[in-house]
Amino acid sequence: MVLEEIRFHGRGGQxxxxxxxxxxxxxxxxxxxxxxxxxxxxxRTGAPVESYVRISEKPINLRQQxxxxxxxxxxxxxxLDAVDVTKGLQKNGIxxxxxxxxxxxxxxxxxxYKIYSLNITKIALEVIGKPFVNIASLGAFCALNKAVPLKxxxxxxxxxxxxxxxxxVAEFNKKAAKAVFEATK
Amino acid sequence: MAKTVVEASHAVAEAVKLCKVxxxxxxxITPSTHIPETISEFxxxxxxKSAMINVESEHSAASAVVGAxxxxxxxxxxxxxxxxxxxxxxLPITSGMRLPTVMAVANRALSAPISIWNDHSDxxxxxxxxxxxxxxxxxxxxxxxxxxxxxxxxDRKVQLPVMVCFDGFTLTHVFEPVDIPSQQKVDSFLxxxxxxxxxxxxxxxxxxxxxFPNSFMHFKEQQQEAMINSIDVxxxxxxxxxxxxxxxxxxxxxxxxxMGDAEYAVMGMGTxxxxxxxxxxxxxxxxxxxxxxxxxxxxxxxxKELQSAIKNLNALxxxxxxxxxxxxxxxxxxxxxxxxxxxxxxxxxxxxxxxxDITIKHFEKAFAxxxxxxxxxxxxx
Numbered sequence: 002m003v004l005e006e007i008r009f010h011g012r013g014g015q016x017x018x019x020x021x022x023x024x025x026x027x028x029x030x031x032x033x034x035x036x037x038x039x040x041x042x043x044x045r046t047g048a049p050v051e052s053y054v055r056i057s058e059k060p061i062n063l064r065q066q067x068x069x070x071x072x073x074x075x076x077x078x079x080x081l082d083a084v085d086v087t088k089g090l091q092k093n094g095i096x097x098x099x100x101x102x103x104x105x106x107x108x109x110x111x112x113x114y115k116i117y118s119l120n121i122t123k124i125a126l127e128v129i130g131k132p133f134v135n136i137a138s139l140g141a142f143c144a145l146n147k148a149v150p151l152k153x154x155x156x157x158x159x160x161x162x163x164x165x166x167x168x169x170v171a172e173f174n175k176k177a178a179k180a181v182f183e184a185t186k
Numbered sequence: 187m188a189k190t191v192v193e194a195s196h197a198v199a200e201a202v203k204l205c206k207v208x209x210x211x212x213x214x215i216t217p218s219t220h221i222p223e224t225i226s227e228f229x230x231x232x233x234x235k236s237a238m239i240n241v242e243s244e245h246s247a248a249s250a251v252v253g254a255x256x257x258x259x260x261x262x263x264x265x266x267x268x269x270x271x272x273x274x275x276x277l278p279i280t281s282g283m284r285l286p287t288v289m290a291v292a293n294r295a296l297s298a299p300i301s302i303w304n305d306h307s308d309x310x311x312x313x314x315x316x317x318x319x320x321x322x323x324x325x326x327x328x329x330x331x332x333x334x335x336x337x338x339x340x341d342r343k344v345q346l347p348v349m350v351c352f353d354g355f356t357l358t359h360v361f362e363p364v365d366i367p368s369q370q371k372v373d374s375f376l377x378x379x380x381x382x383x384x385x386x387x388x389x390x391x392x393x394x395x396x397x398f399p400n401s402f403m404h405f406k407e408q409q410q411e412a413m414i415n416s417i418d419v420x421x422x423x424x425x426x427x428x429x430x431x432x433x434x435x436x437x438x439x440x441x442x443x444x445m446g447d448a449e450y451a452v453m454g455m456g457t458x459x460x461x462x463x464x465x466x467x468x469x470x471x472x473x474x475x476x477x478x479x480x481x482x483x484x485x486x487x488x489x490k491e492l493q494s495a496i497k498n499l500n501a502l503x504x505x506x507x508x509x510x511x512x513x514x515x516x517x518x519x520x521x522x523x524x525x526x527x528x529x530x531x532x533x534x535x536x537x538x539x540x541x542x543d544i545t546i547k548h549f550e551k552a553f554a555x556x557x558x559x560x561x562x563x564x565x566x567x
Contacts, residue, residue: 021361022191022361025191025361025362026191026361029189029190029191029363034362034363035191035361035362035363036360036361036362037191037360037361037362038355038359038360038361039359041217041302041303041304041355041356041359041541061362062460062461062463062464063460063461063464063546064353064356064357064360064457064458064460064461064544065461065543065544065545065546066543066545068545160190
């Protein structure tokens with residue numbers, strides 16, 4: 002595994018930045034080096050936001066922004082009409098979209114990438130009764146990227162939430178992430 | 187504690203905790219805000235016994251640092267951009283009164299136009315005010331440099347304030363693995379602060395009085411002497427830190443990367459050096475003899491080390507993340523003055539102002555110019 006770059010698209014308040022933190026911790030727990038950072042902007046609730054993760058076998062010196070990611074994770078499908086989510090994406094890049102639309106329809110829109118169309122909101126509602134998709138979406142990443150196993154993700158969720166006295170939040174995020182992991186084919 | 191993934195600003199706050207800082211006057215400003223946030227959590231949770239003073243401006247924060255340091259406390263504050271500008275009046279007072287302290291500057295462009303994003307204009311504009319300036323590249327180096335900073339600042343041969351400069355957003359908001367050292371190790375590296383002179387009502391003395399024309403220059407001469415002394419103290423602190431913690435940053439003053447047989451090199455400060463390392467690796471794979479000079483200490487300026495670092499180079503590109511308007515990149519000016527008698531081409535590039543990204547491509551272009559023998563002074567967009 003060389004350097005891999007992941008870009009998250011979300012809306013302000015959805016927790017895209019927290020997703021990247023959890024993923025960076027998970028990758029580190031899986032024995033990799035990692036780096037997470039938000040798009041350095043002025044965040045407003047509901048506005049399109051981006052955040053990024055780098056994962057590598059070697060220490061990461063690179064400090065430039067992410068321009069040509071290997072993965073794109075879209076937390077809100079309404080962004081597909083607002084933002085060029087595949088901008089710079091590698092030719093064989095992977096796109097994970099939280100949507101109720103079938104894969105073919107998303108493919109038509111985004112082009113010939115490896116597209117995973119998942120109704121993460123629905124899964125989250127079924128499993129935990131809340132439409133929290135930011136951590137749940139990482140279950141899909143773990144299913145597709147063997148470098149970060151679900152166990153490492155669970156540990157990362159524990160570290161970030163349980164340590165801050167949010168054991169309940171940790172519990173339902175782990176459940177949701179596992180359900181999304183299993184739904185990713 | 188072992189290695190853990192934290193935000194760089196959190197890592198700086200951890201260093202403040204480990205150094206058992208006694209007084210933290212704080213006035214938050216983006217992008218330094220997460221530092222006071224985290225320190226106030228530590229204080230509220232009882233993890234750090236420190237007086238966290240919520241002041242009404244950065245000017246007051248710097249002034250409270252002066253008062254607390256004069257009373258013999260270990261002090262810390264953090265700021266950015268316009269916040270540092272508002273502190274400016276107090277910067278030469280802190281250094282002129284020879285008060286040890288460490289301030290983290292989360293570097294951000296000075297307005298106008300308003301920019302919350304990174305460049306080096308804030309701290310570089312303050313370089314002549316008698317503070318030692320250490321510029322760091324990673325979260326780990328930010329944490330380690332705060333610890334080293336107190337060791338340097340409180341050394342009796344120095345007794346000068348230290349700024350630890352780290353790039354706003356480009357570093358302050360990055361999560362990456364950081365080794366947070368144990369309290370025991372830090373305690374044995376950094377003894378309790380004992381000020382040479384302390385404001386004490388029982389033994390009154392005057393600090394910072396008027397300096398008449400017959401004495402003022404002598405004060406400045408002593409400050410300059412202390413700055414020159416700090417060159418060896420910075421090196422020693424970095425070396426001892428290496429022995430105690432198993433990592434160090436070049437000589438403490440400069441960090442040379444693949445410079446042994448380099449023919450061409452780039453030079454800069456802060457996070458851009460990380461990206462430059464990747465560019466150097468890429469060019470090395472193509473058989474090109476590229477290298478990097480990371481300047482860690484802008485003040486004191488390590489003239490001798492630079493002269494020796496560049497002596498076998500054909501050409502050097504200096505990247506400034508600031509411009510002295512009406513002149514040129516200030517780092518370029520300093521470098522050229524340090525090596526003026528060497529027969530070497532030095533190109534100047536202004537880059538990364540107000541959050542403009544500095545990428546591998548920028549370094550490739552700078553190296554291509556050097557190789558082609560093009561003499562340049564230009565802006566990289």
